[in-house]
Amino acid sequence: MGNNGEVTPWNMSISSGNVLLRDPRHNKGLAFTEKEREAHYLNGLLPPTIATQELQEKKAMHILRQYEVPLQKYIAMIDLQERNERLFYKLLIDNVEELLPIVYTPTVGEACQKFGSIFRRPQGLYISLKDKGKVLQVLRNWPERDIEVIVVTDGERILGLGDLGCQGMGIPVGKLSLYTALGGVRPSVCLPITIDVGTNNEKLLADEFYIGLKQKRARGEEYDELLEEFMKAVKLNYGEKILIQFEDFANHNAFSLLNRYRNTHLVFNDDIQGTASVVLSGLLSAFKLLGGTLSDHTFLFLGAGEAGTGIAELIALQITKKTNCSIEEARKKIWLVDSKAIKPTVLIGTSGVGRQFTQEVVETMSSLNEKPLIMALSNPTSQAECTAEEAYTWSKGRAIFASGSPFDPVTYEGKVFVPGQANNAYIFPGFGLGLIMCGATRVHDDLLLAASEGLASQVTEEEHAKGIIFPPFSCIRKISANIAAAVADKAYELGLASLQPRPEDLVKFAESCMYSPVYPSYR
Ligand SMILES: O=C([O-])CC(=O)C(=O)O
Numbered sequence: 001m002g003n004n005g006e007v008t009p010w011n012m013s014i015s016s017g018n019v020l021l022r023d024p025r026h027n028k029g030l031a032f033t034e035k036e037r038e039a040h041y042l043n044g045l046l047p048p049t050i051a052t053q054e055l056q057e058k059k060a061m062h063i064l065r066q067y068e069v070p071l072q073k074y075i076a077m078i079d080l081q082e083r084n085e086r087l088f089y090k091l092l093i094d095n096v097e098e099l100l101p102i103v104y105t106p107t108v109g110e111a112c113q114k115f116g117s118i119f120r121r122p123q124g125l126y127i128s129l130k131d132k133g134k135v136l137q138v139l140r141n142w143p144e145r146d147i148e149v150i151v152v153t154d155g156e157r158i159l160g161l162g163d164l165g166c167q168g169m170g171i172p173v174g175k176l177s178l179y180t181a182l183g184g185v186r187p188s189v190c191l192p193i194t195i196d197v198g199t200n201n202e203k204l205l206a207d208e209f210y211i212g213l214k215q216k217r218a219r220g221e222e223y224d225e226l227l228e229e230f231m232k233a234v235k236l237n238y239g240e241k242i243l244i245q246f247e248d249f250a251n252h253n254a255f256s257l258l259n260r261y262r263n264t265h266l267v268f269n270d271d272i273q274g275t276a277s278v279v280l281s282g283l284l285s286a287f288k289l290l291g292g293t294l295s296d297h298t299f300l301f302l303g304a305g306e307a308g309t310g311i312a313e314l315i316a317l318q319i320t321k322k323t324n325c326s327i328e329e330a331r332k333k334i335w336l337v338d339s340k341a342i343k344p345t346v347l348i349g350t351s352g353v354g355r356q357f358t359q360e361v362v363e364t365m366s367s368l369n370e371k372p373l374i375m376a377l378s379n380p381t382s383q384a385e386c387t388a389e390e391a392y393t394w395s396k397g398r399a400i401f402a403s404g405s406p407f408d409p410v411t412y413e414g415k416v417f418v419p420g421q422a423n424n425a426y427i428f429p430g431f432g433l434g435l436i437m438c439g440a441t442r443v444h445d446d447l448l449l450a451a452s453e454g455l456a457s458q459v460t461e462e463e464h465a466k467g468i469i470f471p472p473f474s475c476i477r478k479i480s481a482n483i484a485a486a487v488a489d490k491a492y493e494l495g496l497a498s499l500q501p502r503p504e505d506l507v508k509f510a511e512s513c514m515y516s517p518v519y520p521s522y523r
């Protein structure tokens with residue numbers, strides 16, 4: 001796994017002068033030292049002052065906080081990423097709770113909706129129907145050769161916002177920023193890809209500024225052929241161990257792509273598997289508070305798409321591991337449709353449709369349970385099944401609540417309630433790091449269970465006592481290292497890890513693999 005972000009001057013060559021200042025991967029702006037300015041022909045191209053990275057960070061945060069509109073902050077962050085990559089990651093890592101809602105849900109959703117008008121320099125790689133027969137050549141146009149993880153979308157189901165076509169690119173870009181900031185995977189080995197097969201979004205088709213193919217979505221054979229060519233080309237170009245994360249495909253393609261490629265490629269569907277793993281983790285934590293184990297509870301889902309089905313299956317799998325009952329028996333605890341007779345203890349919303357958990361629904365859950373567990377998982381915030389405030393108010397402060405997109409703490413009758421963010425961002429960065437660092441060859445469902453348990457183990461007793469079921473994002477790098485270690489450990493156990501010998505201390509090994517945004521010195 002590369003060089004841990006520490007660039008040794010004798011094994012790399014960097015450009016100089018203006019080219020260096022325009023290269024976001026190596027640019028340090030005012031932080032170039034006198035010696036570096038001398039050696040790399042920068043004198044005169046920068047004003048005389050020399051700033052520390054800390055001062056640059058302080059200034060960048062100051063500027064960012066002056067923007068009131070989240071989308072403006074998003075644009076400022078993208079600009080920074082394009083100008084000075086390490087400073088971008090330093091900001092994101094050091095201010096993760098403040099900046100996650102900007103580079104990720106909910107703001108990234110708005111950015112995708114308005115992508116055409118905020119589009120500046122292109123980010124990521126676009127592969128469209130026009131590239132059929134030459135996908136490999138297109139991949140080779142990407143400036144980096146050594147890629148370890150791809151996040152790919154076809155834009156058909158962007159968060160709960162629907163078909164945004166080519167404008168979905170904001171999602172793979174944002175997810176991969178999190179791979180680096182939260183999971184420590186080096187930015188140079190991350191490749192965001194959008195596959196453009198058209199869009200059925202009439203508004204986009206009629207928009208003269210739309211950046212994608214102006215045609216209806218290809219389906220059936222035409223679609224499958226392009227995806228098949230893509231999957232083959234990726235393996236040919238980057239090798240057997242390239243990790244491919246499917247993101248925000250519509251249900252029909254998401255399940256079939258995962259099934260088609262799970263035995264031939266290292267693939268992972270974040271919406272099905274990542275979401276399942278994070279929710280299972282939240283349940284494991286919550287039951288420490290509520291009492292009982294998974295098999296003692298009854299789960300009601302609203303929405304049986306990727307997330308709902310994925311979560312239900314992972315819960316059933318975990319029950320079989322813990323109780324030796326059959327998967328069929330375990331599934332009887334889980335209801336993907338509403339049936340008046342059941343008395344759920346856990347309510348999970350994955351419908352992609354906002355405002356479905358009405359006052360009546362929350363009150364019914366509260367009449368059935370002393371502490372109703374309510375998860376409103378649809379993204380972004382506008383699609384959440386209910387708000388944190390509604391959950392706490394309607395349950396009279398009894399709900400344990402988590403949502404997919406962030407909500408601020410809520411004060412109800414003088415008490416402060418901190419909602420959990422059950423978002424796959426807790427899982428995929430550490431999960432991916434774990435797969436990459438042990439050279440995993442395939443994803444197995446047991447690895448998802450390991451990740452769930454790894455995450456749940458990071459919640460402290462004090463947090464439990466306060467009703468908190470997910471650890472704070474401010475500790476995410478440590479959390480990711482622990483998840484990575486749990487995943488790699490399981491991969492070794494199952495014979496899926498190719499890196500030999502197995503590192504003795506996997507947490508330490510994970511940490512040693514993680515990218516640091518600190519500037520290297522250039523000789
Ligand atoms: O992106 C997110 O916040 C979570 C996710 O995968 C989705 O909603 O599709």
Ligand SMILES: [Mg+2]
Nearest residue numbers: 247248270271
């Ligand atoms: Mg997603």
